[in-house]
Amino acid sequence: MKFYSIASLLFSVILMSCSDDANPSSEPSGAYDGGLLILNEGSFGNSNASVSFVSPDFSEIENNIFQNTNQRILGDVAQSIGFYEHEAFIVLNSSNKIEVVDRYSFESITTITEGFMSPRYFMVANSKAYVSDWGNPTNPSDDFIAIVNLETYTVENTIPVSEGPERMLNKNGKLYVAHLGGYNSNNVVSVIEGTTVTEIEVNDNPDEIFFDDSGDLWVLCQGKIDWSGNGGDTPGAIVKISTNNDEVEKILEFEPLNHPDLMTYDNETIYFGAGGQIFEMAMDANTLPTEPVLQGNFYGMKANDGLLYTTDATDFASQGILRIFDLETFNDLFAFDTGVAPTKVYFN
């Protein structure tokens, strides 16, 4: 079974490279064309954030590609990477900056340092870049979405939003923003059209989001964690929002004290992680599954084309691990030692 999976994988890799070859005008644009980019968060205060590159055939990993290319340290606490055309925008939360690089060569283009306080995610819509920012993470009323001019790389406007804007998605120029809540808590998904903000109420601390194949929005809410028994704990949930009318269509709530923190989507199937377990769920399910498909340490997770990419941050003070699983068998196919605290996987 495993052999079969690897064989099919290699076959698809060959197909991919063939299709590249078929286009004579496409020169390799840089050493990191194709393959995976792994964002390593690093540990706070230690300035050891980094990006790793896994070759398209999964044969090798190169760590520290930003530093290798540009001979300087990336920064402190890498939160996310956003892409626009041939550029990658690496958001460094604690360093409070965005490093702009050529996504294929990783050569530095510029660094955006002005206009952020605690930047989180980067996304391009309507030919402008949007950066979610927590402001002072303890202050519930200074949060904003910064609008970045992609020609001048400067923040040209901000849209005030409620506490802790996190991940963003764009549907036909309309932005959906999950509000994880900063160092406090929040329970909304903002919908931004132009500069108008409306809010959809969901469970507490919405984090991971995706659009399904029919264009509806799925939101993973972590719930508020309080184990003191004082009643502060609120249930996590997977919430489906119809993007036709921006109304909540379905809520699947977790048991108390069981807080999910990862969710990804591939081939009409939802995968979510809670308490060191990963579950698989059909789109039309009306109850949450109880039997995990995987167990282990999962700090980040991304499903794509029949494969599941998970990251293990181990102790956040040593090299982490990227593991790649087959989504049919859940056999692990590959494992790589990454930088410190790998969180996110991007396809380059």
Place this chain on the structure above:
Amino acid sequence: MMKKLFFLLFFAFFLKATGQNDSITYLDEVVLSDIKLHENSDGFKVLKISDSTISRNGKSLTDLLRFNSNIYFKENGNGMVSSVAFRGTGAAQTAVIWNGININSSINGQTDFNTIYTAGYDNILVRSGGGSVLYGSGAIGGSVHLNNSFRFTKHFDKEFKTAYGSYNSLENHLGFSYGTTELNLKVDAGFVKSDNDYPYLGTSRKNVNGEYENLNLNVNFGIFLNSKNVLKFYHNTFLGDRNFSGGLFFEGNDKYIAENSRSLLEWQQKGENYRSTFRFAQVFEYYQFFLDKNSSDFSFGKTNEWIGQYNFRYSFSSAIKIDAQLEYSSTNGTGSNVDSVERNVLSGVLLYSHTLGEKFKYGLQLRKEFANDYESPLLFAFDTNFSVSENYNLKFNLSRNFRMPSFNDLYWETGGNNDLKPETSWQAEIGQEYKFNSFLLSLNGFLIKSTDLIKWIPNGNMWFPENVSEVNVYGFETGINYESKVAGGNFLASGNYSYTISKNGITDRFLMYVPKNKFTGSLAYSYQNISVFYQSLFTDQVFTTTDESAVLEGYSISNIGVSFKFLKQKKINFEVLFKLNNIYNQKYQVTAGRPMPPRNFETQLTLNF
């Protein structure tokens, strides 16, 4: 094994039974605050930092000990949070003892060495090796002692010191001591501030948000009630206001306010064969942490500890002494992330010391604690000191020590684990001291095995503390001291080298931020009223990850200074000191990403009258 060794030493004693007696006189018992450090540490290495060294080495305990002991400091940028690795152990495994009272934070188990103002103490000592029987939780790698002493003679001394240095660093210190043969009152106030905005060498940037200012007050009062009874009172208040600088890769914007106070009342009665000591102490700790220094939002932690202690020491003969001690302490804690919690500990200590002839001493020490929130093992220590000859001294100690779980470990709102056990540790040490002519040489080898170490383990976004880690440390320390008259002046040279292998017992990897090699050295020469000194520090590279995948380079830095004394100028003694730190302008980092200051100067004027 131990038995064999014991007999060996015993036998050796009978072969050579002559020598000196350095028993403690009654006056020592009265003037010193922590007499057990002298009476019950014969088999341990105790380093005393001299007054002149204290006054030459900045204002914080980090600066002082970094250059003058084997201790390694992990300082988060100059003047910022400073934690310690003593003989390869962790930050919570060194106890800081204020006049005999353990002042490590109940909240996180550690002491930030940049929150201790050194000029407020009469003597500072470093006791290497396990000391949990005497000093309780955390005395695993060793303990650092901040002591005040009294002077029962007729005097009225006043001192004023003012210092100014690079980066707008300022220190003012005012102290007086008034004494008669019956009483002594000492008051000592210090104020320190610095912009701490030094440039980062090789960049166009400087240290931002590193400002600090501290206010320190010590009040000590001792009085003979009659020839047998002495009452002593000690007090220290430290108020610190610091911003936390970030470093090369992020700008700090946070602020930390610390308010610590300690008070101790001691009543000591001395009979012919006994000494009875009643001590009553309060240790208060409060901090506020502002993630945004401009905001009024902060998180805080607060603890208040009351300690009642009774100690009875009985001398069966001049050779055999027994100490029995009972202590009860009650600590209340509260904070932003910890509900109101209370810890009550009853502890009993038994110390036996025996001097055989005049050359061989040994001690046996036991401690048992009963606490409401952790189970403590029976702790013990055995130590011997054998004067092989007038010039050669052998020491040995073996001990079992512990570190209790902190309030954060036990009660942190999400993750705190009520079932934690204390960390426990075994250790053994052999030391030798050799004197000849003007040389004093020492060599100490040690082994420390710590188990049940508390480690916070991540699970998704959550962290949970568990007793899962083990650390094995071994190493040695050598010291050399040379003092002699040269060309009519006094020449003093000293060097300390330590070799430390500290590994995680489970992964067999080196611990982060523990250098394998550390060297400190100093040279001083004084001629009449002029003194010059030079001090050097070498610290080896350290790993910055737990799997040895990343390294921070080592560094070597040196300071030079000169002082002039002007005696009895209108009844005032002046001393002027000029010091240049980091003379070779080395670019170095103690923690990754946080550069330390380049070459900088300090000037100091001291008036005694």
